[in-house]
Amino acid sequence: MRYRALIIDVSAKSWELREYRLDEVLGPIDFGIKLHLEDVESWKRSPYDPSNALVLGAGVFAGSKLFGCHRVAVVFRSLETMGLHVSTMGGVAYKFIGCGVHAIAIVGRAHKPTIVFIRGSEKGVESVNFVNIEPHHLESIYAGYGGRKGAYALEKWLIDTFWDYISETHARPIVVGPAAWRTIFGALVSVDVDLTRRDLVEGSEEFAARGGPGSVLAQVHNVAAIVAGGTWRPQLPTTLLNMSELSKYVSDALGKDYSSAVTEATTKYRYDPHYGAGGTFGVNYPHYRELLPLFNFNSIYLRKEIRKRIADLIIEHYWKPFKEEVFEKSKVWRTCGEPCPAACKKVWRGKKVDYEPFEGVGPLIGVMKLDKSVKVVDEIDQLGFDAIEIGHVIAWLLESVYRGLLEPEDIGISERPILDPLLLNVDLWSRNAELALELVRGLVNKRTEVLKLVAELGIRRAAKILDDRYVARVSALGLRFEDLAIYLPFGSHGYMTPNFYWTPGFLVPIPITGRYWTNYSTTFMEPEEYAKTVFVRALKEYELDNAGFCRFHRGWAEKILAKLYECLGVSIDIDEHAKEMYRKIVEYNVKADAKPRFLESERAKDVIVTLATELGASEWESKFSKNRDDALKEWWSRFAKAFAELLGIDPSYAEL
Template sequence: MYYRVLRINVENGNWYIKEYDGNEIIGPVDLGIHIHEELKTWEKDVFDPSNAVIIGTGLFAGSKLFGTHRLVVVFRSPESRTLHVAAMGGAAYRFIGCGVHAIVIEGRSSKPSIIFVKGNENGVEHVKIEYIDPEELEKIYSGYGEYIGAYALQKYLMDKYWDYIYSTKARPLVVGPAALKTVYGAIVSIDIDFNKKSFIIGSEDFAARGGAGSVLAQAHNVVAIIAGGNWKPQLPKDLIESIALNELFKRIAGKDFVSLVNEATVKYRYDPNIGAGGTFGVNYPHYRELLPLFNFNTMYLPKHIRKKIIDILLENFWKPFKEETYAKGKWTMTTCGEPCPAACKKIWRGKKLDYEPTNGLGPYIGVLELDKTAKLVDLADQLGYDAIVAGHLVAWLFEAVYKGLLDPSDIGLNDRPIMDPMIMNIEILSKNAELAEILLKNIVNHSTEVLKIIATKGIRMAAKYLDEKYMDRIKKIGVKFEDLVVYLPYGDQGYMTPNFYWTPGFLLPLAVTGKYWTNYTSTFTEPEEFAKTVAIRAIKEYEIENAGLCRFHRGWAEKNLSQLYSLIGINIDIDKHAKSMYQKIALYSIKAGAKPRFLESEKAKDVILTLSVEFNVSEWMGKYIKDREATIREWWSRAGKAFAQQMELSQDWIE
């Protein structure tokens, strides 16, 4: 089995195909690490044209295995300043037809460019590049076909190149204005109904974390990729015929494949104990008082107060979703774009709602009305933001205004948002939604000097800039800008904001964070004990991502992945392989000057501290009371060293 790769230089239009031995490169993350090592991209600026964007599938793409058509993107992040991985569901189902497992984009186009790749039964038939004038692109982003931003660009491409898209059954990958104007840009793709020449609502997805779209747009001047065709990778009968696949799983797992998948994906399809499914449907009633709301400020409140807030949230925010999405006889849900019984994409009033974007642009910024939140998520999606970081941005700036570190006019607002979770009045809080809509647009438009810095430098460097600019305000109020936002620092400039879970798992010294390559449960244990669970998940999540597998299928996939690889002629210890590749990411981080550092945000430190109180861990609570800073550093350092030991990282990983 070979991993087939198309390398394109968009500066001169040259391209070639290379095949990598499947026992060395077994997936897109492996390839991304290899390419970035080869190019020594740690030596260059993050927006240098050498910062290759690797977009690829796993080796099981094209099979009948559910969940194996995730499209994975590897790049050097303008946020963390080290290697990062982002992925979108379902897009590889169309992409694999282009004739290769992965495309590598290098060089910088002189004009905004669109890459076309067409595959036939023998592989890649042709590669071409077309251009779009910047003025025309700006006009499209402003509004086309009832959409704006990335959605408008995809609609424009569908209208202009429909014959090509239809004949190749391609699913365009595009970027929005957030990718061109900020470091928070996503790569966006919406699946297409080829019979109706329209979007399939709910099947939109995003390779977003870390700013993948920003690198594609700003390092390479590529705004769209249209890749498809009828190439089919050669896979064994057991993986491409449904009857044979079911027999295979009866042998290796004791159950037919569909039954195994249905059992493993209950949460994402429909949990009868909750009466809902999907991450949005399950997380709110499951995590309840452990949900981070109001820019993590709810973690400072006693549990009985948080319970009241959650009760309000469940009644007014979650219940409307449950009642309408699961209305009798007309469940509104779909898949990410590949055949899958989980149908995890739940649609409410025409908008797909997943937990992270909805929480980030809802309760996390003080908006407790679902209709207003859905509108904000849609705006962030169309502008082409990473919706998770968009939530952090808005919450951070809202609290900075609320506390007096910023005037509303500093960020183009004409009113002050409310960021006090004790104000349990939905109507009073509703103005936050209106202000968030203005702010999301203002960041992309660089509407003020402050927002231009925030858009182009990233949260951490912008916070340092604001600390200097508004030193008098800081002295008066007694809090710095970085103290109001949660992130893990990398080197002198990099950082990564966490996913929306109250856990130390996203704030440990990990080579890759902001993703689920960690233990993200809300718990507090001895640091060494917790670190062991983080190391296990880092290895397993690497394997799932590298296989192009949806992590919603991890329940069945992790147990059977080695045997599935053996079917295609790859016989390696995948745990050992994943650990060795993770070590390479860590070594890259050292070369790039982007090792993780101890927390510098007081709120980030509190994420760890407050959990010891939440779970009544008396020994650590006592230490915190005696010496807060030293105790947090002790727990963090011990956990970090234990993780480094488990992963066999270099001795200087933790300083």
């Protein structure tokens, strides 16, 4: 078997097939790294240059009967981090693989907004077609079509307009929404298609969002959608195609029955009897409780008793109504689009509810009512935003108003937010949902000068400009804009915000953050020990993504990945291969001026420092209390040194 990829030049409207030996390119991430680092050398130019290839591809197990192996990985140079980034979306490869290749790379820039169609037959790629769409037409679809708007409307329009093509090829469109054209926070959006009802499958929507791949597809390549499908099937051994053979092979490799291993490993995501709920929303709230990040992470400064009281309110007002409806009454559970016993998509009144989007415009900004946050999440999704990033943007801007750095009119909101955690008043706090909705719409329309800055430049660069613009407020309050934002800086301009966990894991010097390529448990330890745990997870998560596996299946898939590759005749040391690829990502980012830099925001520093106190790491607690910045620099640079040693690179990959 070879890894097959299609390079599609949307300026020249041409395409070229490439094939790679599996010891050279084992999956979509390897292909993306190779293309960016060695072929197009995108680090040499601006990330807005058309050489910034958008690579989108399946793992080599796509087309098999393995559970959870149809994730698509997207590799691109992020307009946020300025370095190479990887994002993924579930289930999409299940239909995409029919187009005749494992992966595609979009290069060049189309003259007009374009939809790329790729059709595969038994022999491979049969045709690639380019259909232009006038900007005003695209806008009118985004404004409303088929009862939806934004990205969802575009996908519905594609289904209706190109129904013959879609019904023949079973293609599942991948689209961008307005956020991708007007901000750097745009996601790739794909909702599964119900071919019988000729409609979108409610609850199966997937987003490749972190780092903004949608913005790269739209703003760099002028592409609005990719529609790929067909009848091609990769040549896979029968062991991976015949369910009973596969079951025996996996059971032998695991030393336990395949289906019980899958059930056990995915309990959290399907249904955990301990909580009487499942899915990330269903489990994270009762699990993390007083460790949840609340009020733009201001919870890290609160006494545990107060945090416990707020957590009780969250459980009562936010989590219980979800649990009752989704696990006791309606039980609408969906998959991402591939057959999967975990069915992790839990649907509440027609909307898929996951922890992070509902945390970002939920308790992170004081909102603890599902009927309020669901409207904001739905708006974020339809506009095609990265929900985690936009959660940070909203929380940061609202707190900037709350603290007096901004006035409500600076960001186009109708009143001051209510962000006092000591109020213990769910009704009052939940009023912030309306302001969040105003902000989401304001950002996509760049309604004020401040919102325009944030939408186009991201949090880090906008914060520095705002420090100058509002210098009097900054000096009167003794507070800079970036002090309220939480991110890891990369090079001169890049940054990435963390996922919503109280952990150092997203703020340590690693080349790719904002994803689970780290240890994100609530822990604090010696930097050398912590570096080891982050290193292991970074490699393992890369391995899963590169193989196209859903990380919710990591509990069993990770253990037998090498054995699964053996089935394809690949016998390489997967961990060594992962190390090599990870080193290349570091190499790319060093060349692209995207080295991880020491934290520059007070809040980001405090996320780590307060955790040491919370967890009783007394030696570090006392070091931090004597001189927080010096001690944190020591911890952070010792981490970088240890991480570099593990990876076999120079510690200068990170900047103090």
